[in-house]
Amino acid sequence: MITPRDIRNLxxxxxxxxxxxxxxxxxxxxxxxxxxxxxxxxxxATSWALxxxxxxxxxxxxxxxxxxxxxxxxxxxxxxPMWLLPLIAAGIGAVLAALVGMVTLRLSGVYFVIFTLGxxxxxxxxxxxxxxxxxxxGMYVLTSITExxxxxxxxxxxxxxxxxxxxxGRSRLGFALRIIGNDETVAKHSGIDTAMxxxxxxxxxxxxxxxxxxxxxxxxxxxxxxxxxxxxxxFQVVIMALLGGTGRLWGPLAGVIPFTILWEFxxxxxxxxxxxxxxxxxxxxxxxxxxxxxGLYDRxxxxxxxxxx
Amino acid sequence: MARVVLEVRxxxxxxxxxxxxxxxxxxVHQNEVLGIIGPNGSGKSxxxxxxxxxxxxxxxxxxxxxxxxxxxxxxxIARQGVARTFQLVRLLPELSVVENVVAGAAFGHxxxxxxxxxxxARQLLERVGMGRQVNMPxxxxxxxxxxxxxxxxxxxxxxxxxxxxxxxAGLNPTELETGIDLIKSLRDDGRTIxxxxxxxxxxxxxxxxxxxxxxxxxxxxxTPADVLADAxxxxxxxxxxxxx
Amino acid sequence: xxxxxITGLLLGGTYALIAMGLNLQYGVARIMNLANxxxxxxxxxxxxxxxxxxxxxxIAALVVVAPLAFAxxxxxxxxxxxxxxxxxxxxxxxEVDSILATFGLSFVLVGIMTWMFGGGYFNYSYLAQRVDIxxxxxxxxxxxxxxxxxxxxxxxxxxxxxxxxGLRMRAVAVNxxxxxxxxxxxxxxxxxxxxxxxxxxASGGALISMFFTLDxxxxxxxxxxxxxxxxxxGVGDIRGTIVAALILGIAxxxxxxxxxxxxxxxxxxxxxxGVLLFRPQGLFGSKPT
Numbered sequence: 001m002i003t004p005r006d007i008r009n010l011x012x013x014x015x016x017x018x019x020x021x022x023x024x025x026x027x028x029x030x031x032x033x034x035x036x037x038x039x040x041x042x043x044x045a046t047s048w049a050l051x052x053x054x055x056x057x058x059x060x061x062x063x064x065x066x067x068x069x070x071x072x073x074x075x076x077x078x079x080x081p082m083w084l085l086p087l088i089a090a091g092i093g094a095v096l097a098a099l100v101g102m103v104t105l106r107l108s109g110v111y112f113v114i115f116t117l118g119x120x121x122x123x124x125x126x127x128x129x130x131x132x133x134x135x136x137x138g139m140y141v142l143t144s145i146t147e148x149x150x151x152x153x154x155x156x157x158x159x160x161x162x163x164x165x166x167x168x169g170r171s172r173l174g175f176a177l178r179i180i181g182n183d184e185t186v187a188k189h190s191g192i193d194t195a196m197x198x199x200x201x202x203x204x205x206x207x208x209x210x211x212x213x214x215x216x217x218x219x220x221x222x223x224x225x226x227x228x229x230x231x232x233x234x235f236q237v238v239i240m241a242l243l244g245g246t247g248r249l250w251g252p253l254a255g256v257i258p259f260t261i262l263w264e265f266x267x268x269x270x271x272x273x274x275x276x277x278x279x280x281x282x283x284x285x286x287x288x289x290x291x292x293x294x295g296l297y298d299r300x301x302x303x304x305x306x307x308x309x
Numbered sequence: 310m311a312r313v314v315l316e317v318r319x320x321x322x323x324x325x326x327x328x329x330x331x332x333x334x335x336x337v338h339q340n341e342v343l344g345i346i347g348p349n350g351s352g353k354s355x356x357x358x359x360x361x362x363x364x365x366x367x368x369x370x371x372x373x374x375x376x377x378x379x380x381x382x383x384x385x386i387a388r389q390g391v392a393r394t395f396q397l398v399r400l401l402p403e404l405s406v407v408e409n410v411v412a413g414a415a416f417g418h419x420x421x422x423x424x425x426x427x428x429x430a431r432q433l434l435e436r437v438g439m440g441r442q443v444n445m446p447x448x449x450x451x452x453x454x455x456x457x458x459x460x461x462x463x464x465x466x467x468x469x470x471x472x473x474x475x476x477x478a479g480l481n482p483t484e485l486e487t488g489i490d491l492i493k494s495l496r497d498d499g500r501t502i503x504x505x506x507x508x509x510x511x512x513x514x515x516x517x518x519x520x521x522x523x524x525x526x527x528x529x530x531x532t533p534a535d536v537l538a539d540a541x542x543x544x545x546x547x548x549x550x551x552x553x
Numbered sequence: 554x555x556x557x558x559i560t561g562l563l564l565g566g567t568y569a570l571i572a573m574g575l576n577l578q579y580g581v582a583r584i585m586n587l588a589n590x591x592x593x594x595x596x597x598x599x600x601x602x603x604x605x606x607x608x609x610x611x612i613a614a615l616v617v618v619a620p621l622a623f624a625x626x627x628x629x630x631x632x633x634x635x636x637x638x639x640x641x642x643x644x645x646x647x648e649v650d651s652i653l654a655t656f657g658l659s660f661v662l663v664g665i666m667t668w669m670f671g672g673g674y675f676n677y678s679y680l681a682q683r684v685d686i687x688x689x690x691x692x693x694x695x696x697x698x699x700x701x702x703x704x705x706x707x708x709x710x711x712x713x714x715x716x717x718x719g720l721r722m723r724a725v726a727v728n729x730x731x732x733x734x735x736x737x738x739x740x741x742x743x744x745x746x747x748x749x750x751x752x753x754x755a756s757g758g759a760l761i762s763m764f765f766t767l768d769x770x771x772x773x774x775x776x777x778x779x780x781x782x783x784x785x786x787g788v789g790d791i792r793g794t795i796v797a798a799l800i801l802g803i804a805x806x807x808x809x810x811x812x813x814x815x816x817x818x819x820x821x822x823x824x825x826x827g828v829l830l831f832r833p834q835g836l837f838g839s840k841p842t
Contacts, residue, residue, distance in 0.1 A: 056649055103829050109648050110585050111829065114780045117773075122822050129813050172415055172422055179412050182401035189361060191387035191416035191466060231773075235656070242653070272672070275770075276664030282657025286637070286650055402642075 013162060021155050024148040036147055036219070038260045039154035040212055043161055044233075045241040045252035047208035050165050051201040052238075053246030054177035058113050060234040061100065063120035065093045065206045067229035069213020071127065074139045074223045082143075086211045093210025094203040101199035116234075124229035131225070138224030145218040153215050161208055165249045168204075173197060235278055236263070242285045245294025254293045311339040314501050315360070315470050320369030320379070322355050322525075329355040331525040333369070337470060342492075342502045344516035344533065348546055352525040353505045354396065357472050360503070361393045362386035373469060390418040390469030394476050398455045400447045407443040410434060410461045417466020426465075433461040437491060453484045460491075464500075471495075471502045477511050489514060513537075521545070556689045557806050563691065565802020566699040567761055569795045570706055571775060572782035574754030580789035581726045581746035583644075584634050584651045588659035589779055590772030591666070592751050596622060596758030597767045598666060601675050611679060611759050612701065618759050619752045626751025629658065630744045638740075659772065666769040676766040694763040702760055709753065710791050722746055726789045754779075777818070781825045787835020797836060800824065 023035050044062055052059055069089040076085050100119065104112045131137065168174040176197045179187040187194050217223060236259075244255025259281070266277050289296060315337040322330040330352040337343045345353045359366045362383035371379040378386050392413065401409050410430035414421045421429050434443050437457040442450065447458065456476060463471055477488050489511050496502060496515070506512055512519060512533050519536045521529040523545035529536045536542055571593055578586045599618050600611035633654060641647035680697055683690035713719035724732040725742045733739050758775075761767070782801055786793030801821060808820035828835070 056645060058649065058652060103826060107829065107833055109645065110652070111784065111833075113585075113587075113652055114777070114784070115825070115829070118777045118818060118822060118825075121774075121777075121818050125816055125819050129816055129819075132813070132815070175412070175415060178404065179401055182403050183399055185363075185395075186399050186401060186412070186462075188383040189363075189387050189393055190413050190462070191384050191418070191420075193382075193384045235660075272667055273664060275660045275667065279657045279660030279662075279664055282653050282660065284657075286654045286657065 010166075014159075017155060017159050017162075021152060024151055028148060032147055032151060034260065034264060036151045036154065037264075038256055039151060039158060040216060041237065041240055041256045041260060042253050043154060043158050043212050044209055044237045045244070045256055046158070046161050046165060046249070047205040048237050049241045049246040049252045050161075050168065051198075051205040052241070053251075054174070054181040055198055055201070056181050057105070057109050057198070057202075058238060059116045059202070059205070060113060060231070060238065061097075061116035061119045061206065062209050062234040062237045063229050063231050064116075064123045064234075065096065065209035066213035066216075066233055067120060067123060067127075067225070068092055068096065069210035069215075070217040070220065070223050070228045071213075072210070073214045073217035074141050077141055077143060077217070082145075086214045089210040089214035090207040094207040096210075097203040097206025098199055100206075101202045102195075105198045105202065106195055117231075120229045120231050120234060124225045127229070128225045138222055140222055141217050142221065143218045147219060150215060150219055154212070157208070157211060157215070162249060164204065168201075169249065173200065177201060232274075232278075239278060239281045239285070241292075243281060243289070243292050245292025245297075247291060247294045247298070251292060251294040311341065313337070314339050314374060315503075316370075316372040316375075317356075317360070318370045318372075320356070320359060320366045320371060322352075322359060322364075323367045329525050330359070330366075330522075333522075333527055335520045335527065335530060337501060337503060339501055340496070340499045341517045342496050342504060342515050344504045344506055344512050344519040345522060346506060346512055346519055346536075347522035347528075351522040351545075353522055354474060355525075356522070357393070357474055357503060357505055360386075360470075361391050361472055384416075387417055387466065390466075391472065392417060392463040392466050392468035392470075393472035394456070394459045394463050394474055396474045396478070398452075398459050400450075400455055400458055402447055404447070405443070406439070406445055406447055406450070406458055407431060407434065409447060409458050410465050413462035413465030418469065419467040421465075430461070430465060433464050434458070436464070437461045438487070453480055453488070456480075456488070457491075464495075469501060471500055472505075473502060474505050475507065476504070477506060477508050485511070509537075557810055558803060559686055559689070559691065560695075560810075561803030561806035562799055563695045563699045563802070564806060565799035566702045566706075567757055568778060568782060568802050569798035570702040570760070571754050571757040572779045572786070572794050572798050573706055573709060573791065574750040574752070574757065575776075575779040576783045576786070576789065576791070576794050577722075577746050577750035577753065579783060581722050582630060582634070582743040582750070583638075583647070583729070584630070584655065584747065585648065585780075586747075586750070587652060587655040587776055588662055588772075589655075589750075589754055590774065590776035591659045591662035592622060592626065592754045592772075593758035593761070593775050594666065594767055594769065594772040595662065596755030597762030597765075598670060598675065598758075599755075600759035600762045601677055601767070604677050604679060611763050612697070615701075615756050615759055619756050622755030623748040623752035627744050627748030629751075630747035633658070634747070635740060635744070638743075659776070663770055663772065670769060672769060674766050674768045675762070677762075679763050692764055698760040698763050702757065705753065705756060706791075706795065713791065718745075774818070778821055781821050781828075785824060785828045785836060787837055790835055790837055793835050793837045 024032055048059060048062060072089040072092060073085045100115065104115045176192045179190065179192060180194050180197060184194055240255040240259045241252040243259055244253060245251035267274050285292065313336045317333055317335050320330060320333045333356060345356060347353055358364055360371055362381055365380035369379065370377060373389055373391065376389065378389060401412060407427060407430050410433055411426045414426040414429055431443055434440060437460050439454055439457050447455065450458065460476065477485060480488050492515055504516060516533050518531060519533050520527055521536050521542050528545060529539045529542050575586060575589045578584055596618050600614045603609040603614045604611055634651060637650045637654060638647060641650060680694040682693050684693045684696055713722060721737050721742050724737055725739055729739050778801065782794060782797045786797035801824060804820045804824055805817045808816050
């Protein structure tokens, strides 16, 4: 069932993405660099919200998946075809997510947060240990891939993630997740395999984060565990997604744009205060903006726009 | 006698040292309303929680149409054809009334999706007596209407056995009459229902047979009139009153 | 081998104290406090500061650190967390809110500490002489820290087990609704537990700073470990917490000595995984029904 409204939304989304894809012709310096960061966070936050929005499980595992993705490219870019690397990263991300999900998603949300919080650090420790044993250090990813290429790849990936998110939202899986988020007991007794539904979604978001890592590796040039698995990334993604709001597909994007600009500004002028900014943003979301910008938008619309109905 | 739909054999449930249900045996036949009654804490809720798969029995067997369901996860049991309502109503607060019912239709015993599920849900809402409020948020519903929606959700998966856990509790006298009539009409549709209930009027007028539990064990089984006249049943109820 | 065991026990004893703080907060006040590690670091910084500025022993500093941490945490509960408890529609909603709020708090605290003390490492030399136990030598500071942590844990356990206030706290831990029915002021007891938990953790931080190099951002590591201990030992279970902390201390020391010092978190994770897979209700907990 595709309604005229759906077609309008699809066309609008396609036009917006097309417009975004033109940006490198306008600027290939600072603005492109910021836009690439935004595109990266858009993909990460949107795929994060696909899972965490309906289920209310807060995943802090993004950095773990992302870091693994960068390592896939770092290890494979000389020997394997470039197009294969994101696919391998996706596979590894999905498998790791499935394993983590099987262990933790049967249990309450607190266990999941804690487990994912340490996951990036755990993977980092293991990778560092393996590197030490094999006598490797960090690695150089020297390719002919430019920032412009990375940007376009990310825009393409964003289009894919939005499409997948849209399809899931209309599918039985998406409906099942909404029910789980409302009342897991009811979900189970209505015939929903709740553990499976959560694991599948978590696998999707894990795979996407790993692909983003794989695509971005050439941007960093030099990759080592302490930067590739930096836990701050997970928190940035959570903040942006929640600031925008997870109730709509476009919600995270509404958080990514202002927060990236703010983050860029703060880390330029007061690099020691970025953590303070993160903290304040978290508190702001809890106390002032529950539901994020999407929640605010819905509240305002209900107050002022619903009069006609 | 009609075909046996649900077969409970020697089911026991222990919580630590406490035996909540002991060696329960009973059958549920097609098109029958079976009441499970007994004083508070006699193990009725534990019994139907085991049938619906909320938790597994410590011992014994529960068969649905000949297939073992004891100990299976709740979603499997739901798909095999057991639907339930909850002692304290559980609706999905962020979903509309009709979506709440579609939730039952989409994943249960007979699965429906899309337009078909929606029209089926509307049909069921009509059936339970709330045709008009289908697009409202559930937070605006009256108490009996929340119960109606929950009932429609359970019906939406077209269960082989419908479990109603004190569905009539908390209704005022007028609502109670409506509620009893509604369940009666479900029986007339040919549904198979297990009813856990405290309301005596409802038990008398609805149940074909009753199983009476006390301290986790079955103490009587038969027609409502027979079991309610049984000396041991009276003792169990009055004794429980004295304790309380 | 006995060296690993004793070093592990000494470390585990201090972990036990920290985890008891978190367990009080989660078990009684029902707030999973993810800023717990920052309280520890703050306690450590306070000890560092009084020692380097005034040559005051970190043990004496406890007299100031503990009440101060109590007050700060009590206020945090009353001002920040109680409103969340009030507005929460369900346990799940409170869980998400309190996770986000305490994460926010933790970042704010790290930000403030970085601003006050800078991003560098902090250590000082106090009781650094060696002491011989069973043929091997250990830092005196570790032994002293362990002893004080044990004493504090014992005192806490006695207080919870044998006083009326302790009884009230245990009642709220078991069931806040029933506790309310018997006339217990649940918000007051929760705030008290949260403050006390913070005081215990900060004291643990002051003790740890005697032999462990701290920096402003290390708190999250301790939060992780404390959480793993609490989950392993069982929420609200003091005996379980102590046993779990000792196990973790020994496991970490073993991995650090025998395999690689860089794998301590991995060691904690192996334990965590085992618990999640086989005993999600905690070491001594009975199966949930």
